[in-house]
Amino acid sequence: QVQLKESGPGLVQPSQTLSLTCTVSGFSLTSYNVHWVRQPPGKGLEWMGRMRYNGDTSYNSALKSRLSISRDTSKNQVFLKMNSLQTDDTGTYYCTRDYNYGYKRDWFAYWGQGTLVTVSS
Amino acid sequence: DTVLTQSPALAVSPGERVSISCRASEGVNSYMHWYQQKPGQQPKLLIYKASNLASGVPARFSGSGSGTDFTLTIDPVEADDTATYFCQQSWNDPRTFGGGTKLELK
Numbered sequence: 001q002v003q004l005k006e007s008g009p010g011l012v013q014p015s016q017t018l019s020l021t022c023t024v025s026g027f028s029l030t031s032y033n034v035h036w037v038r039q040p041p042g043k044g045l046e047w048m049g050r051m052r053y054n055g056d057t058s059y060n061s062a063l064k065s066r067l068s069i070s071r072d073t074s075k076n077q078v079f080l081k082m083n084s085l086q087t088d089d090t091g092t093y094y095c096t097r098d099y100n101y102g103y104k105r106d107w108f109a110y111w112g113q114g115t116l117v118t119v120s121s
Numbered sequence: 122d123t124v125l126t127q128s129p130a131l132a133v134s135p136g137e138r139v140s141i142s143c144r145a146s147e148g149v150n151s152y153m154h155w156y157q158q159k160p161g162q163q164p165k166l167l168i169y170k171a172s173n174l175a176s177g178v179p180a181r182f183s184g185s186g187s188g189t190d191f192t193l194t195i196d197p198v199e200a201d202d203t204a205t206y207f208c209q210q211s212w213n214d215p216r217t218f219g220g221g222t223k224l225e226l227k
Contacts, residue, residue, distance in 0.1 A: 108166060
């Protein structure tokens with residue numbers, strides 16, 4: 001079945017770079033779009049960016065200067081790197097997959113369990 | 122970006138009907154989706170494209186609307202429905218979420 005699992009450091013120091021990995025199973029990264037969504041504690045959801053099935057990426061304009069998403073299809077992994085972290089980047093980071101094959105206007109059908117990232121010295 | 126506005130919280134009694142609204146700052150056609158999130162869990166898809174029930178979701182949940190005004194209805198509400206409900210649009214780029222409506226049971 002479709003599964004996504006986020007992994008990465010739970011604690012990052014301010015001004016440092018966050019690196020997260022989303023490891024997927026049950027589908028091919030060359031067929032479906034995978035996104036990163038984050039959620040500050042007790043707050044709402046924010047779309048960060050996506051890796052399209054064809055390797056193209058797009059980013060939330062508010063994060064674009066700090067964010068990079070890449071992938072390794074041989075390892076079924078999608079990566080998130082975000083630099084210059086501040087305390088307001090603290091939150092749970094999710095990777096999520098679209099329902100349909102390569103469809104731009106799709107919905108988030110499958111979600112990882114999320115990984116909590118705390119930005120603190 | 123398309124702003125989605127939801128009421129912050131609602132309180133209802135079990136067995137009642139509840140409607141949760143979501144208003145978009147610009148038209149999103151029918152590309153509004155609804156998610157349920159319980160504390161400590163990831164969001165779960167309930168409704169896609171305004172009115173389509175996701176797989177495995179009880180028929181107590183339904184969705185309606187188009188353009189800028191959308192509604193998620195739960196009828197009847199059960200104790201297990203205590204959660205925060207988010208709307209999300211995918212018609213305009215970037216995809217955006219509403220702030221969430223926290224549903225509490227009396």
